[in-house]
Amino acid sequence: MLIVNEREIMKTYGMEEAIQDVKDVLTAKAASQIAAPHRTVIEFPQHEASALYMPSADLVKEVTAVKVVTIFPNNPSNGMPTTQGVVLVTDAQNGKHLAMLNASYLTRLRTGALSGIATDHLAKKDATVLTVIGTGAMAFEQVLGVLQVRKIERILLVNRTPAKAQVFGQKLQDFGVEIPFEVIENVSEAVRQADVICCATRSTEPVFNGADLQPGTHVNGVGSYLPHMLEMDVETITRASKIVVDDFEGVKEEAGELINAEKIGEWSFENVFSELGKLVTKEVSGRENAEEITLFKSVGAAYYDLAVAKGVYSKAKEHDVGTEIEI
Numbered sequence: 023m024l025i026v027n028e029r030e031i032m033k034t035y036g037m038e039e040a041i042q043d044v045k046d047v048l049t050a051k052a053a054s055q056i057a058a059p060h061r062t063v064i065e066f067p068q069h070e071a072s073a074l075y076m077p078s079a080d081l082v083k084e085v086t087a088v089k090v091v092t093i094f095p096n097n098p099s100n101g102m103p104t105t106q107g108v109v110l111v112t113d114a115q116n117g118k119h120l121a122m123l124n125a126s127y128l129t130r131l132r133t134g135a136l137s138g139i140a141t142d143h144l145a146k147k148d149a150t151v152l153t154v155i156g157t158g159a160m161a162f163e164q165v166l167g168v169l170q171v172r173k174i175e176r177i178l179l180v181n182r183t184p185a186k187a188q189v190f191g192q193k194l195q196d197f198g199v200e201i202p203f204e205v206i207e208n209v210s211e212a213v214r215q216a217d218v219i220c221c222a223t224r225s226t227e228p229v230f231n232g233a234d235l236q237p238g239t240h241v242n243g244v245g246s247y248l249p250h251m252l253e254m255d256v257e258t259i260t261r262a263s264k265i266v267v268d269d270f271e272g273v274k275e276e277a278g279e280l281i282n283a284e285k286i287g288e289w290s291f292e293n294v295f296s297e298l299g300k301l302v303t304k305e306v307s308g309r310e311n312a313e314e315i316t317l318f319k320s321v322g323a324a325y326y327d328l329a330v331a332k333g334v335y336s337k338a339k340e341h342d343v344g345t346e347i348e349i
Contacts, residue, residue, distance in 0.1 A: 221245055259279060
């Protein structure tokens with residue numbers, strides 16, 4: 023079995039490859055070539071934490087993957103990362119377990135790729151201002167995904183702790199992002215200036231006011247993934263002319279904002295415009311005018327992990343990356 027750690031993955035596989043691999047898996051899924059059982063989530067309320075178990079398979083290329091990821095928000099106080107995960111890749115022709123990959127970076131990367139694809143279809147072509155609300159672990163690849171598809175000229179960073187937003191901005195620059203960033207404490211100001219907004223928090227209450235959204239804004243909401251999480255308010259949902267989701271069955275069970283909006287009678291899942299895959303396969307169109315407000319909601323699905331895991335395994339074999347072990 024090949025073991026590939028996060029550092030090795032980051033050296034060989036990035037956002038451009040992830041976006042293409044995610045597009046490919048969405049095309050395959052549209053052709054009924056992907057098996058995608060719903061994931062299992064086990065919560066640990068005493069730690070405000072969860073463990074997620076996510077299987078999937080490519081029925082044509084005959085590869086399966088199972089991701090196990092844990093999310094423990096209190097870990098940083100103990101010097102440990104919030105998110106830890108692994109992906110097991112298996113040959114479905116003979117059952118041989120091919121590789122074990124670090125999944126933390128891959129989870130962030132595929133989620134950023136999803137937002138990049140959604141932004142490409144739903145944001146204005148001339149979008150130049152990106153507002154990032156929440157500058158934790160998931161946010162970095164959100165920025166990279168958007169930058170892959172739009173010529174952003176300014177990045178506005180919002181965090182409950184401004185110092186953390188400043189560190190995040192410096193990390194972007196150290197990575198090679200030369201776009202100027204600004205830390206803004208007034209979230210309304212940051213939202214009103216935005217062409218694209220990325221929300222990547224685990225908040226249980228809205229992190230911005232939907233009334234502040236300007237015509238033509240596109241919002242990516244990727245942080246909340248459990249029914250009690252509500253990083254976007256009802257007004258954001260009702261003002262959106264198009265709501266696109268990464269996986270319809272997943273958001274019906276896990277997207278707290280949408281679940282809440284339907285529960286109080288302000289919105290219905292019947293109003294979901296499309297899954298992301300239909301935009302990729304061009305079954306439906308994305309943005310149609312410069313004024314509409316659009317929203318992409320992502321809770322994740324195992325076949326997205328399968329997409330990037332297959333890509334990483336291929337790259338690792340090609341470049342002789344990783345460590346072979348006997349198990």
